[in-house]
Amino acid sequence: xxxxxxxxxxxxxxxxxxxxxxxLIENGKIAAVESPGTIPADGRxxxxxxxxxxxxxxxxxxxxxxxxxxxxxxxxLTGTRAAVAGGFTAVAAMPNTKPVNDNAAITRxxxxxxxxxxxxxxxxxxxxxxxxxxxTLSEYGDQKEAGAVAFSDDGHPVMNPMLMRRxxxxxxxxxxxxxxHEEDLDLRGDGVMHEGRISLELxxxxxxxxxxxxxxxxxxxxxxxxxxxxxxxxxxxFGSVALIxxxxxxxxxxxxxxxxxxxxxxxxxxxGYDTNAKVNPPLRTAADVAAIKEGLMDGALDAIACDHAPxxxxxxxxxxxxxxxxxxxxxxxxxxxxKLVQDGVLTLAQLVAAMSTNPARILGIPGGTLAVGSPADxxxxxxxxxxxxxANTFASKSRNCPFHDWTLQGKAVMTIVGGKVVWEV
Amino acid sequence: xxxxxxxxxxxxxxxxxxxxHILDTAASLKEISTxxxxxxxxxxxxxxxxxxxxPSTRTRMSFEIAAKRLSADTLNLTVAxxxxxxxxxxxxxxxxxxxxxxxxxxxxxxxxxxPHYLARRLKCGVINAGDGLxxxxxxALLDLLTVREAKGRLDGLNVAIIGDIAHSRxxxxxxxxxxxxxxxxxxxxxxxxxxxxxESLGARVTCSLEEAVTGADVIMMLRLQLERMGQMxxxxxxxxxRFFGLALRHxxxxxPDAIIMHPGPLNRGVxxxxxxxxxxxxxxxxxxxxxxxxxxxMLYLMIGGEKA
Numbered sequence: 125x126x127x128x129x130x131x132x133x134x135x136x137x138x139x140x141x142x143x144x145x146x147x148l149i150e151n152g153k154i155a156a157v158e159s160p161g162t163i164p165a166d167g168r169x170x171x172x173x174x175x176x177x178x179x180x181x182x183x184x185x186x187x188x189x190x191x192x193x194x195x196x197x198x199x200x201l202t203g204t205r206a207a208v209a210g211g212f213t214a215v216a217a218m219p220n221t222k223p224v225n226d227n228a229a230i231t232r233x234x235x236x237x238x239x240x241x242x243x244x245x246x247x248x249x250x251x252x253x254x255x256x257x258x259x260t261l262s263e264y265g266d267q268k269e270a271g272a273v274a275f276s277d278d279g280h281p282v283m284n285p286m287l288m289r290r291x292x293x294x295x296x297x298x299x300x301x302x303x304x305h306e307e308d309l310d311l312r313g314d315g316v317m318h319e320g321r322i323s324l325e326l327x328x329x330x331x332x333x334x335x336x337x338x339x340x341x342x343x344x345x346x347x348x349x350x351x352x353x354x355x356x357x358x359x360x361x362f363g364s365v366a367l368i369x370x371x372x373x374x375x376x377x378x379x380x381x382x383x384x385x386x387x388x389x390x391x392x393x394x395x396g397y398d399t400n401a402k403v404n405p406p407l408r409t410a411a412d413v414a415a416i417k418e419g420l421m422d423g424a425l426d427a428i429a430c431d432h433a434p435x436x437x438x439x440x441x442x443x444x445x446x447x448x449x450x451x452x453x454x455x456x457x458x459x460x461x462x463k464l465v466q467d468g469v470l471t472l473a474q475l476v477a478a479m480s481t482n483p484a485r486i487l488g489i490p491g492g493t494l495a496v497g498s499p500a501d502x503x504x505x506x507x508x509x510x511x512x513x514x515a516n517t518f519a520s521k522s523r524n525c526p527f528h529d530w531t532l533q534g535k536a537v538m539t540i541v542g543g544k545v546v547w548e549v
Numbered sequence: 550x551x552x553x554x555x556x557x558x559x560x561x562x563x564x565x566x567x568x569x570h571i572l573d574t575a576a577s578l579k580e581i582s583t584x585x586x587x588x589x590x591x592x593x594x595x596x597x598x599x600x601x602x603x604p605s606t607r608t609r610m611s612f613e614i615a616a617k618r619l620s621a622d623t624l625n626l627t628v629a630x631x632x633x634x635x636x637x638x639x640x641x642x643x644x645x646x647x648x649x650x651x652x653x654x655x656x657x658x659x660x661x662x663x664p665h666y667l668a669r670r671l672k673c674g675v676i677n678a679g680d681g682l683x684x685x686x687x688x689a690l691l692d693l694l695t696v697r698e699a700k701g702r703l704d705g706l707n708v709a710i711i712g713d714i715a716h717s718r719x720x721x722x723x724x725x726x727x728x729x730x731x732x733x734x735x736x737x738x739x740x741x742x743x744x745x746x747x748e749s750l751g752a753r754v755t756c757s758l759e760e761a762v763t764g765a766d767v768i769m770m771l772r773l774q775l776e777r778m779g780q781m782x783x784x785x786x787x788x789x790x791r792f793f794g795l796a797l798r799h800x801x802x803x804x805p806d807a808i809i810m811h812p813g814p815l816n817r818g819v820x821x822x823x824x825x826x827x828x829x830x831x832x833x834x835x836x837x838x839x840x841x842x843x844x845x846x847m848l849y850l851m852i853g854g855e856k857a
Binding site: 319320321323324325326327328329330396397441442443444445446 | 561638639640658660661662663665666680681682683684718721744745746747749750
């Protein structure tokens with residue numbers, strides 16, 4: 125099977141390439157990237173990509189696929205369908221399934237289901253602690269051999285600093301990163317939204333930014349002590365960005381991600397008690413949004429990951445305080461992120477780096493590049509396509525999306541994984 | 550003027566003219582409760598359902614009496630929080646109640662926003678009788694009525710609200726209500742009970758009871774919820790009472806004709822001394838009387854009159 129993507133604007137931050145090029149795919153790999161017209165069509169399937177952007181396949185390094193255990197919310201099949209529909213060729217699956225992915229058997233099961241779905245690549249993230257209960261380390265070596273690419277107790281912080289220290293050291297032993305959910309549970313208390321003017325008005329208990337910042341500060345101090353690689357998940361607060369920027373300047377091996385909702389929405393979205401705007405960490409203020417954008421701009425934040433967290437009406441059609449935290453994002457992430465380019469916050473190359481090259485580098489997985497010989501994971505994006513978000517037509521099983529009815533500009537129109545077109549508009 | 554809202558969910562969405570209209574209506578209906586036969590046929594054939602997910606005697610009874618004085622049929626449902634957790638969802642309960650064709654549903658719920666949730670889903674009117682920490686609009690309206698009766702105006706008054714502001718839906722609604730009507734509101738309490746951004750609601754904020762009551766025309770004491778003791782908001786009851794309890798000596802700082810209010814139930818000797826609660830300045834029982842009038846007014850405005 126041979127494909128020629130012809131005449132598109134190739135944006136490949138891994139090689140500082142931004143030029144109109146033809147891309148040849150053979151045997152599932154990138155075979156050539158050449159000036160337009162240099163590669164003969166020779167009876168290959170030619171994809172006319174004039175007016176399209178051709179990027180290394182997008183990678184979302186933080187999603188919840190809910191399988192095993194909560195298949196009524198999402199499955200690996202529907203989750204990867206949502207991924208490819210959103211332009212993602214790979215996702216990293218967080219371990220808070222039921223049971224928790226804290227062992228090699230579940231890691232292998234997830235990979236088998238992903239192979240059967242045959243859509244996006246799925247990279248399992250193993251649990252930091254057994255059952256993500258924060259007591260004992262899980263089997264990092266075993267899980268790595270089975271295919272885990274990182275460890276995280278995502279959904280829960282590691283409250284015990286001694287366990288966090290040992291986890292950083294143990295992950296270093298196997299040269300894998302830890303992905304930290306940074307939240308001080310005591311400080312969060314019964315909070316259900318950002319603590320600020322809006323929480324006061326709505327009479328909802330608040331989660332102060334300090335609950336995130338204080339834990340990041342702790343973990344950066346531990347990282348200084350232990351070495352290894354720490355990746356900070358879903359950064360939402362002004363102070364967090366500053367801490368990470370400072371730690372990077374001091375030479376710590378820390379990376380960080382944020383999610384589109386943290387630069388697209390503020391706590392105002394909770395008004396009316398919209399449970400689709402209930403997410404943890406919570407939507408914060410305009411000043412936090414500005415700091416998140418600044419962090420993406422100057423590299424304090426490396427990656428955009430949507431923290432796709434499917435829930436059904438059983439968890440969401442409730443009183444605000446009773447509803448589950450989380451929102452889905454795989455099918456809106458690119459459209460929302462492209463707004464950063466339209467608004468001049470990021471260059472297109474910076475955006476592709478944040479959504480492909482950097483996640484690949486952080487997780488140490490293939491992809492994130494169109495270098496010859498790499499897997500042919502490619503996303504074709506139409507920057508000009510206007511579309512209206514309709515959660516009812518999502519490939520995801522769930523509908524908990526606060527962006528329903530938003531008009532966005534820019535959309536993935538074709539997703540290619542391993543040289544195979546797995547999705548097109 | 551006509552009251553055009555399907556629901557009464559909070560004070561924030563009301564404008565001053567609407568509030569005046571409600572107070573005027575309540576003032577005119579108040580007389581009914583003083584008649585030998587305390588009943589008018591205004592809401593005959595209407596059904597008012599009260600659903601309480603939190604314990605309450607005063608507010609539930611007040612709504613019930615209000616409905617009965619207007620000849621509406623009333624039905625009360627009290628749901629223990631524990632059974633709500635295990636039992637049917639709020640929306641299922643509400644749809645079942647609506648299937649019985651009530652005209653108004655009065656709801657108290659421990660979750661902020663629960664009345665809004667129902668209002669979006671139900672065709673009948675919804676009155677918020679207190680939701681979580683968020684709002685208690687009929688309490689704020691009865692407080693306004695009580696002050697207006699005592700002072701003849703609301704504009705330009707100094708109103709002090711003292712106590713656990715953070716956990717008080719009464720405080721939130723009162724701050725909004727008095728501010729809208731032109732009063733100056735000062736809130737006071739220990740900083741643990743003063744949430745950040747209170748100024749954004751239009752209130753002046755202080756940690757000193759003395760400062761708050763100085764020059765006050767109205768002093769509103771909030772009930773201290775005793776379960777806060779174990780939650781790091783307070784040291785001891787003794788100390789709370791010493792620094793934030795209203796005693797006779799504080800009245801010397803206030804305007805000579807200051808009135809003392811409390812939404813009840815009282816913790817005598819904690820946030821208010823018995824001498825103050827029972828003293829000449831106290832209008833605490835007048836608040837209860839006005840509660841019935843304000844609730845009659847709301848029911849009348851929402852389902853009575855031309856809307857019959």
